Amino acid sequence: xxxxxxxxxxxxxxxxxxxxxxxxxxxxxxxxxxxxxxxxxxxxxxxxxxxxxxxxxxxxxxxxxxxxxxxxxxxxxxxxxxxxxxxxxxxxxxxxxxxxxxxxxxxxxxxxxxxxxxxxxxxxxxxxxxxxxxxxxxxxxxxxxxxxxxxxxxxxxxxxxxxxxxxxxxxxxxxxxxxxxxxxxxxxxxxxxxxxxxxxxxxxxxxxxxxxxxxxxxxxxxxxxxxxxxxxxxxxxxxxxxxxxxxxxxxxxxxxxxxxxxxxxxxxxxxxxxxxxxxxxxxxxxxxxxxxxxxxxxxxxxxxxxxxxxxxxxxxxxxxxxxxxxxxxxxxxxxxxxxxxxxxxxxxxxxxxxxxxxxxxxxxxxxxxxxxxxxxxxxxxxxxxxxxxxxxxxxxxxxxxxxxxxxxxxxxxxxxxxxxxxxxxxxxxxxxxxxxxxxxxxxxxxxxxxxxxxxxxxxxxxxxxxxxxxxxxxxxxxxxxxxxxxxxxxxxxxxxxxxxxxxxxxxxxxxxxxxxxxxxxxxxxxxxxxxxxxxxxxxxxxxxxxxxxxxxxxxxxxxxxxxxxxxxxxxxxxxxxxxxxxxxxxxxxxxxxxxxxxxxxxxxxxxxxxxxxxxxxxxxxxxxxxxxxxxxxxxxxxxxxxxxxxxxxxxxxxxxxxxxxxxxxxxxxxxxxxxxxxxxxxxxxxxxxxxxxxxxxxxxxxxxxxxxxxxxxxxxxxxxxxxxxxxxxxxxxxxxxxxxxxxxxxxxxxxxxxxxxxxxxxxxxxxxxxxxxxxxxxxxxxxxxxxxxxxxxxxxxxxxxxxxxxxxxxxxxxxxxxxxxxxxxxxxxxxxxxxxxxxxxxxxxxxxxxxxxxxxxxxxxxx
Ligand code: GCW
Numbered sequence: 001x002x003x004x005x006x007x008x009x010x011x012x013x014x015x016x017x018x019x020x021x022x023x024x025x026x027x028x029x030x031x032x033x034x035x036x037x038x039x040x041x042x043x044x045x046x047x048x049x050x051x052x053x054x055x056x057x058x059x060x061x062x063x064x065x066x067x068x069x070x071x072x073x074x075x076x077x078x079x080x081x082x083x084x085x086x087x088x089x090x091x092x093x094x095x096x097x098x099x100x101x102x103x104x105x106x107x108x109x110x111x112x113x114x115x116x117x118x119x120x121x122x123x124x125x126x127x128x129x130x131x132x133x134x135x136x137x138x139x140x141x142x143x144x145x146x147x148x149x150x151x152x153x154x155x156x157x158x159x160x161x162x163x164x165x166x167x168x169x170x171x172x173x174x175x176x177x178x179x180x181x182x183x184x185x186x187x188x189x190x191x192x193x194x195x196x197x198x199x200x201x202x203x204x205x206x207x208x209x210x211x212x213x214x215x216x217x218x219x220x221x222x223x224x225x226x227x228x229x230x231x232x233x234x235x236x237x238x239x240x241x242x243x244x245x246x247x248x249x250x251x252x253x254x255x256x257x258x259x260x261x262x263x264x265x266x267x268x269x270x271x272x273x274x275x276x277x278x279x280x281x282x283x284x285x286x287x288x289x290x291x292x293x294x295x296x297x298x299x300x301x302x303x304x305x306x307x308x309x310x311x312x313x314x315x316x317x318x319x320x321x322x323x324x325x326x327x328x329x330x331x332x333x334x335x336x337x338x339x340x341x342x343x344x345x346x347x348x349x350x351x352x353x354x355x356x357x358x359x360x361x362x363x364x365x366x367x368x369x370x371x372x373x374x375x376x377x378x379x380x381x382x383x384x385x386x387x388x389x390x391x392x393x394x395x396x397x398x399x400x401x402x403x404x405x406x407x408x409x410x411x412x413x414x415x416x417x418x419x420x421x422x423x424x425x426x427x428x429x430x431x432x433x434x435x436x437x438x439x440x441x442x443x444x445x446x447x448x449x450x451x452x453x454x455x456x457x458x459x460x461x462x463x464x465x466x467x468x469x470x471x472x473x474x475x476x477x478x479x480x481x482x483x484x485x486x487x488x489x490x491x492x493x494x495x496x497x498x499x500x501x502x503x504x505x506x507x508x509x510x511x512x513x514x515x516x517x518x519x520x521x522x523x524x525x526x527x528x529x530x531x532x533x534x535x536x537x538x539x540x541x542x543x544x545x546x547x548x549x550x551x552x553x554x555x556x557x558x559x560x561x562x563x564x565x566x567x568x569x570x571x572x573x574x575x576x577x578x579x580x581x582x583x584x585x586x587x588x589x590x591x592x593x594x595x596x597x598x599x600x601x602x603x604x605x606x607x608x609x610x611x612x613x614x615x616x617x618x619x620x621x622x623x624x625x626x627x628x629x630x631x632x633x634x635x636x637x638x639x640x641x642x643x644x645x646x647x648x649x650x651x652x653x654x655x656x657x658x659x660x661x662x663x664x665x666x667x668x669x670x671x672x673x674x675x676x677x678x679x680x681x682x683x684x685x686x687x688x689x690x691x692x693x694x695x696x697x698x699x700x701x702x703x704x705x706x707x708x709x710x711x712x713x714x715x716x717x718x719x720x721x722x723x724x725x726x727x728x729x730x731x732x733x734x735x736x737x738x739x740x741x742x743x744x745x746x747x748x749x750x751x752x753x754x755x756x757x758x759x760x761x762x763x764x765x766x767x768x769x770x771x772x773x774x775x776x777x778x779x780x781x782x783x784x785x786x787x788x789x790x791x792x793x794x795x796x797x798x799x800x801x802x803x804x805x806x807x808x809x810x811x812x813x814x815x816x817x818x819x820x821x822x823x824x825x826x827x828x829x830x831x832x833x834x835x836x837x838x839x840x841x842x843x844x845x846x847x848x849x850x851x852x853x854x855x856x857x858x859x860x861x862x863x
Contacts, residue, residue: 028199029187029199029200029203029481029483029484030200030203031203031204031206031207031210033483033484033488034207034484034491034494034495034519035207035210035491035495035515035518035519036070036206036207036210036518037073037518037519038069038070038072038073038074038143038147039073039074039147039522040073040074040075040076040077040078041074041075041077041078041146041147041150041522042077042078042150043074043075043078043080043146043150043151044150044151045078045080045081045082046080046082046084046123046152047071047075047080047146047151047152048080048082048084048085048086048123048124048125049071049075049079049080049082050083050084050085050086051064051067051068051071051085051086051088052064052085052086052087052088052124053088053089054087054088054089054090054093054094054096054097055089055090055093055132055135057132058132058244058245059132059133059135059136059245059246059247060088060089060090060132060135060136061245062136062206062209062245062246062247063088063127063132063135063136063138063139063140064088064139066136066139066140066143066206067086067088067139067142067143070143070146070147071086071143071146074143074146074147082122083122084122084123084124084125085122085124085125086124086125086126086127086142087117087124087125087126087127088126088127088129088135088138088139089126089127089128089129089135090128090129090130090131090132090134090135091103091105091106091113091128091129091130093128094126094127094128095128098117098119098124098126100117100118100119101115101117101118101126103115103126103128104158106128106129106130106134106158106160107130108130108134108160108161109129109130109131109133109134110129110130110131110133110134110137110160110161110164110212110214111129111130111134111137111158111159111160111161112127112128112129112130112134112135112137112138112141112158112159112160113126113127113128113138113156113157113158114126114127114128114138114141114142114145114153114156114157115128115156115157116152116156125142125152127139127142130160133214133247136209136246136247137159137161137209137212137247138159140209140210140211140212141157141159143210144210144514144518145157147517147518147522148513148514148517148518148522150522159502159503161212161501161502161503162443162446162447162501162502162503162504162505163446163447163448163470163471163472163473163501164470164471164472165214165215165332165334165373165402165470165471165472165473165474166212166213166214166215166472166473166498166501166502167213167214167215167216167217167251167294167334167472167473167474167475168208168213168215168216168217168407168474168475168476168477168479168494168497169216169217169221169253169297169404169474169475169476169477170186170188170216170217170218170219170220170476170477170478170479171219171220171221171222171408171476171478172186172188172189172218172219172220173186173189173219173220173223174189174192174193174219174226174227174232175189175190175191175192176189176190176191178220178478178480179220179222180406180408180410180476180478180560181408181478181479181480182408182409182414182415182416182478182480182485182486183415183478183479183480183481183482183483183484183485183486184480184481184482184486185480185481186480186481187200187201187204187479187480187481188201188218188219188239189219192226193232193235194232194235194236194238194239198238198239198242199242200481201239201242201243202242202243202245202246204216204243204479204484205242205243205244205245205246205247205248206246207484207494208243208246208248208498209246209247209248210498211494211495211497211498211499211502212498212499212501212502213248213475213497213498213501214247214248214249215248215249215250215251215294216243216248216249216250216251217250217251217252217253217294217297217334217474218236218239218250218251218252219252219253220253221253221297221298221299221305221336222299222303222304222305223255224252224253224254224255224258224299225254225255225257225258225261225262226262227252227253227254228252228254228255228258228262228282229262230285233285233286233289233290234289236250236252236289236290237289237290240290240292240293244292249292249293249294250290250293250294251293251294251295251296251297251334252296252297253296253297253298253299254296254297254298254322255305255306256268256270256298256300256305256306256307256308256318257306258282259274259275259278259279263278263282265278267311268306268310268311269308269311269313270308270311270313270317270318270320270321271311271313271317271321275321276321276324276325279321279322279325280324280325282325283322283325283326283329283331287329287331293329293331294331294332295326295331295332295333295334295371296322296326296331296332296333296334297333297334297336297375298318298319298322298333298334298335298336299336299338300315300318300335300336300339301315301339302336302338302339302340303342304342307339314364314367315335315339315360315361315364316364316367316368316372318335319333319335319368319369319372320367320368320369320372323368323369323370323371323372324369326371327369327370327371331371332371332372332373333371333372333373334373334375334402334474335368335372335373335374335375336374336375336376336404337357337360337361337374337375337376337377337390337392338357338376338377338382338404339356339357339360339361340353340356340357340574341353341356341572341574342572342573342574343572344572344573344574345572346569346570346571346572346574346576349587349593349594350593350594350595351574351594352574352586352588352593352594352595352596353380353381353573353574353575354380354381354574354588354594354596355380355594355595355596355599356380357376357380357390357392358380358390358391358392358395358599359599361374361392361395361396362392362395362396362599364399365395365396365397365398365399366398366399368399368400370400372399372400373399373400373401373402373471373472374392374396374399374400374401374402375401375402375403375404375474376390376392376393376401376402376403376404377390377404377405377406378390378403378404378405378424378425378428380392380596381551381574381575382411382575383406383410383411383412384411384546384551384552384575385411385412385538385541385542385545385546385551385552386424386542386546386547386549386551386617386618386621387549387551387618387621388549388608388618388621388622389428389431389433389442391433391596391599391600391604392599393433393442393445394433394434394435394440394445394600394601394604395599397435397450397451398451400448400470400471401445401446401471402446402471402472402473402474403428403429403442403446403471403472403473403474404474404475404476405421405425405428405473405474405475405476405497406421406475406476407421407475407476407477407478407485407493407494407497408476408477408478408485409421409490409493410560411552411554411560412538412541412552413541413561413681414560414561414808415485415486415487415490416487416677416680416681416684416807417537417541417652417681417684417685418487418489418490418533418534418537418655418677418678418681419537419538419541420489420492420493420496420508420512420534420535420537420538421493421496421538422492422493422496422500422508422511422512423508423535423538423539424538425496425497425500425508426500426504426507426508428442429441429442429443429446429500429504430442430443430504432604433445433600433601433604434601434602434603434604435450435451435601436601437601437602437603443504443505445471446470446471446472446473446504447470447471447504448470448471449470472501473497473500473501475494475497475498475501477494477497479494487674487677488519488670488673488674489530489533489534489674491515491519492511492512492515492516492519492534495511495514495515495519496508496511496512496515499511499514508535509531509535512530512531512534512535513527513531516530516531516534520666520667520670521665521666521667523665525665526662526665526666529658529661529662530662532658533655533658533659536651537655539648539651540647540648540651540652540655540685541648542617542644542648543644543645543647543648543651544644544645544648544649544652544685544688544689544692545563545648545688545692546577546692547617547640547641547644547645547648548585548616548617548618548619548620548631548637548640548641548644549585549617549618549619549620549621549622550577550584550585550620550621551568551575551577551621553565553567553568553577553692554567554568555567555568555733556568556573556575557571557573558808558809558815559808559809559815561808561809561815562684562687562688562691562736562808562809562813562814562815562816562817563687563688563691563692563733563735563736563814564733564736564813564814565579565691565692565695565733565735566733567733577620578624579696579699580699581699581700581701582626582627583624583625583626583627583629583637584620584624584625584627584637584696585619585620585621585622585623585624585625586620586621586622586623586624587622587623587624588608588621588622588623589608589609589622589623590605590609591609593622593623593624596622597609597622608622609622611623611625616631616632616640619631619637620637625637627696627700627702628702636702638696638700638702639704639705641692641693641696642693642696642697642704642705642706642708642709643706645688645689645692645693646689646693646706646708648685648688648689649682649685649686649688649689652678652681652682652685653682653685655678655681655682656675656678656679656682659671659674659675659678660675679821680805680818680819682819683773683775683818683819683820684817684818684819686819687736687775687814687817687819688814690735690738691733691735691736691814692735693708693709693710694709694710694735695735696709697709697710698710698735712738712849712851714851714852714853715738715849715850715851716761716833716849716850716851716852717738717739717741717848717849718741718742718743718759718847718848718849718850719739719741719742719743720761721743721759721760721761722759722760722761723743723757723758723759724757724758724759724760725745725756725757725758726743726744726745726757726758726759726837726847727743727744727745727746728741728742728743729741729742729743729744729812729846731812731813731848732811732813733814735814736813736814736817737812737814737817737848738775738848738849742777742812742846742847742848743757743759743846743847744777744812744844744845744846745757745784745837745838745839745844745845745846746839746844755838756836756837756838756839756845757836757837757839757845758834758835758836758837759834759835759837759847760832760833760834760835761832761833761834761850762830762831762832762833763827763828763829763830763831763832763833764829764830765827765829765852766829767827767828767829768826768827768854768855769824769825769826769827769854769855770824770825770827770852770853770854770855771821771822771823771824771825771852771853771854771855771856772788772795772821772822772825772833772850772851772852773819773820773821773850773851773852773853774786774788774819774820774821774822774835774847774850775817775818775819775847775848775849775850775851776803776817776818776819776820776837776845776846776847776848777803777812777813777816777817777818777844777846777847777848778803778804778805778807778816778818778843779803779807779809779810779811779812779816779842779843779844779846780806780807780808780809780810780816780842780843781810781841781842781843782803782839782840782841782842782843783802783803783804783840783843784802784803784837784838784839784840784843784844784845785800785801785802785803785837785838785840785845786800786801786802786803786820786835786836786837786838786845787799787800787835787836788800788822788825788833788834788835789833789834789835789836790825790826790827790831790832790833790834791831791832792832792834795822795825796822796823796824796825798820798821798822798823799822801820803818803843803845805818810842812844812846817848823855823856823857824855824857825855827852833850835847835850
């Protein structure tokens with residue numbers, strides 16, 4: 001090689017390396033990937049572009065830094081030329097700097113006021129926080145207002161959070177995996193330690209602060225003992241440090257058996273003095289490292305975790321031992337009410353997991369120390385697509401309470417399905433429990449105002465006496481290294497969680513609009529379209545999974561993802577729906593059922609006790625009814641099951657077309673990222689629809705009035721085709737495949753692995769152009785390849801595809817049954833439609849069926 005070409009080579013290498021480094025940086029995980037984008041606005045020239053921090057606390061510094069960064073982005077196309085400033089500080093600092101204006105008191109340290117002030121012939125904007133934390137929230141509020149409405153509001157804005165505890169919980173394990181996380185590995189941990197690179201943690205805290213979240217519990221509630229080891233605590237102090245500038249306090253989950261597991265004691269009995277002393281010393285050790293440590297989350301006596309029951313002690317005994325040691329440091333205990341027996345006798349019609357939380361915790365009301373907050377999932381079971389609100393919220397009037405919601409979509413499509421959860425959460429927050437026959441909506445119970453006078457929020461000193469000090473909301477977030485939640489639209493849920501915890505009176509529509517303007521586009525037409533998709537997504541998911549209070553009809557001992565209708569039956573876990581040949585639903589009435597309905601205050605209990613007054617969407621949660629039972633509009637239960645599944649799947653298909661209509665109007669990267677997700681969802685909605693519909697058709701024997709269920713005239717089954725190498729296999733559960741069967745390319749004639757298999761159908765319908773949907777199984781651990789040909793010719797650019805998604809389950813199942821569409825294929829009678837499948841390792845290139853429908857883009861069909 002001569003020196004010139006060496007030179008060129010070196011230059012090329014340098015260029016490639018630079019591009020690579022730049023692209024790595026571009027991909028570094030940051031809050032900008034979510035809603036803190038600060039895209040340019042058409043701003044009025046009166047917006048001050050100078051920022052004046054009045055205090056020097058770290059939180060005020062963060063606030064000023066964020067304002068500068070936000071304004072630089074927002075005003076980048078319309079720079080302001082004025083000398084006005086945005087002054088930021090605490091109420092006291094603002095009063096000193098602007099003695100001429102009356103700044104109202106802000107008693108809550110987290111609250112703030114935004115207003116204008118005239119000074120030296122300029123009009124300044126001021127952000128006055130109750131304390132520095134309030135100033136930080138005020139700065140984010142101002143930036144949000146600007147990105148949304150492009151101008152500053154005409155009159156002063158005052159805001160205080162509705163409840164003091166606004167936390168996210170992460171179920172991260174020390175090895176870097178995340179329980180029920182769907183966006184890659186942990187941002188906190190790897191290999192048993194806190195990660196060296198905590199930049200993503202800092203960015204996460206910034207994101208959380210922008211919506212007012214003030215705590216983050218970083219580790220899984222299961223298997224938490226190792227997190228109290230001295231080495232780990234030192235590591236955790238670094239994580240706390242990364243979040244501190246954004247006002248997010250670190251909390252951890254603890255294992256009640258820690259004194260024994262890591263402390264070397266012979267017992268973990270919470271009333272044993274040695275155990276109490278161990279916790280006190282451990283807690284002192286934590287506060288020496290993390291002075292603003294927020295507290296503990298506890299899962300005990302639940303799903304195999306140890307707990308006080310081993311010593312005949314109650315949750316209050318355990319919670320109080322921790323709380324007493326935390327109180328001097330101003331820490332709290334979030335004790336989870338998710339305590340139940342998962343070895344229930346499923347043959348006993350009176351057994352009912354839904355009863356557990358109330359049965360166990362209601363008798364303990366008034367026995368918890370003031371810094372204990374009982375943390376209850378929104379429903380009595382487990383984050384299902386719909387449940388009634390947990391009756392425990394009405395059963396603890398002398399105890400602070402927190403509502404636990406799930407941002408990570410465990411039972412609601414695992415971020416592969418678009419499901420905007422704010423409408424569900426809002427129903428919970430607005431639900432009126434009618435304690436004492438008066439208005440006691442859940443949001444007022446969480447705020448601590450339902451049963452007592454308001455006692456003020458914030459992070460003030462612990463209250464004394466057995467009075468609640470106000471509770472809050474906990475969102476199980478499950479963020480990971482894959483752009484926080486994987487799917488860009490799923491971030492609307494994280495955003496909505498924070499906004500609702502701050503102000504539960506916001507509507508899901510308002511929140512969707514705020515989020516979309518900041519995250520997607522401020523173009524009115526785009527905002528409307530995206531918000532309409534978000535708002536229809538939960539109802540759609542409910543429709544094609546488990547409507548009428550059936551809950552998510554998935555395998556509850558497995559992945560919690562695809563259809564598996566009997567997966568919740570005949571086991572001790574108690575998520576039963578009791579479907580049989582005559583009817584469906586679980587009788588939870590006092591009169592004839594498990595008595596669960598009687599756990600609600602009388603007005604609510606009466607509604608649920610009576611089948612006629614139970615809302616349709618919870619009917620099967622409370623009652624076992626015949627399939628021909630008529631809903632409020634006269635439709636039978638079975639027909640509703642059919643119709644809702646077809647409607648839900650049709651809505652998912654519309655999402656694809658609606659998203660396609662945004663092409664060219666939104667960021668191309670976002671467009672390309674979301675489109676395949678929505679296409680996948682539309683296909684998987686069909687898997688769900690067909691499974692549930694087939695199952696209930698077979699069980700009830702009652703046909704679909706519209707003739708759709710079990711009748712697929714345009715489908716060609718794989719098992720009916722001419723097979724070369726492929727073998728017919730049974731799918732479990734049977735309803736997850738068309739007619740219960742599929743074909744799989746596993747074993748060669750001599751028992752060796754197959755290199756490829758093929759299947760061929762002879763087309764005998766009308767001549768025309770068709771979209772061919774291929775239903776195949778995309779298994780983990782290999783990338784199978786497929787090719788579709790017609791009479792030996794490729795069927796177009798989409799005719800080769802790979803099963804390269806990462807879907808749950810290592811077996812052929814509804815979890816991984818996937819649809820691929822080859823559009824606009826010309827067919828005439830006698831044509832040979834052939835698919836060749838090349839398996840790869842465990843991925844056996846399995847196929848269920850193909851389905852033909854008139855081509856949507858065909859020139860023949862556009863007339
Ligand atoms: O929803 C269930 C999950 C478990 C989880 C448990 C809980 C952390 O399937 O993964 O464990 O609830 O909330 O404790």
